[in-house]
Amino acid sequence: GQSLEQPSEVTAVEGAIVQINCTYQTSGFYGLSWYQQHDGGAPTFLSYNALDGLEETGRFSSFLSRSDSYGYLLLQELQMKDSASYFCAVTNQGGKLIFGQGTELSVKP
Amino acid sequence: EAGVTQFPSHSVIEKGQTVTLRCDPISGHDNLYWYRRVMGKEIKFLLHFVKESKQDESGMPNNRFLAERTGGTYSTLKVQPAELEDSGVYFCASAAERISYNEQFFGPGTRLTVL
Numbered sequence: 001g002q003s004l005e006q007p008s009e010v011t012a013v014e015g016a017i018v019q020i021n022c023t024y025q026t027s028g029f030y031g032l033s034w035y036q037q038h039d040g041g042a043p044t045f046l047s048y049n050a051l052d053g054l055e056e057t058g059r060f061s062s063f064l065s066r067s068d069s070y071g072y073l074l075l076q077e078l079q080m081k082d083s084a085s086y087f088c089a090v091t092n093q094g095g096k097l098i099f100g101q102g103t104e105l106s107v108k109p
Numbered sequence: 110e111a112g113v114t115q116f117p118s119h120s121v122i123e124k125g126q127t128v129t130l131r132c133d134p135i136s137g138h139d140n141l142y143w144y145r146r147v148m149g150k151e152i153k154f155l156l157h158f159v160k161e162s163k164q165d166e167s168g169m170p171n172n173r174f175l176a177e178r179t180g181g182t183y184s185t186l187k188v189q190p191a192e193l194e195d196s197g198v199y200f201c202a203s204a205a206e207r208i209s210y211n212e213q214f215f216g217p218g219t220r221l222t223v224l
Binding site: 031045087093095098 | 112113140142144150151152153154157164165168198200202204211212213214215216217218
């Protein structure tokens with residue numbers, strides 16, 4: 001089977017740093033993506049890792065370890081607007097995405 | 110540039126009826142994907158078009174679902190006849206060239222409720 005595991009909920013305060021972990025077990029793997037979704041709307045792309053290591057994009061960073069089938073999304077200097085659902089997704093053959101169940105991030109003042 | 114659009118935004122139908130969902134991808138995007146999120150579950154892949162050809166339809170639940178992409182532009186997803194378990198949010202996403210298909214652009218989704 002194919003599965004991705006990520007925490008269901010995370011709570012943090014404004015200005016803090018939060019890490020959302022994702023472990024995966026899939027039959028094919030081209031890369032690990034992260035998507036953000038506000039209030040059930042359109043998921044929006046945040047980052048993609050095809051190779052091991054850290055990718056940084058502004059306040060967000062994403063890490064991948066292919067040998068450990070593990071990745072994480074790091075959000076720094078949290079803002080209220082970062083409250084959303086965050087999904088890790090494995091890119092499989094043809095570009096199709098296999099999603100985790102999502103992590104609900106709540107940022108408190 | 111316009112994003113991915115989907116129509117309708119909401120649909121409420123009775124079990125046994127037919128519903129057709131439409132997706133307009135970003136202009137020029139050859140890759141078009143359909144996904145579905147059933148309440149409380151993960152977003153699941155349904156199928157993938159490259160232009161007008163079905164590249165992968167391994168995620169289609171059963172033969173009550175029919176997807177088309179005539180002319181390689183917009184796509185439709187028809188559910189006939191609808192069942193209760195078909196309720197959920199149907200997302201469409203598009204991506205440009207193969208080399209950059211790691212980034213998919215999602216539409217706002219169609220929320221389907223089957224009563």
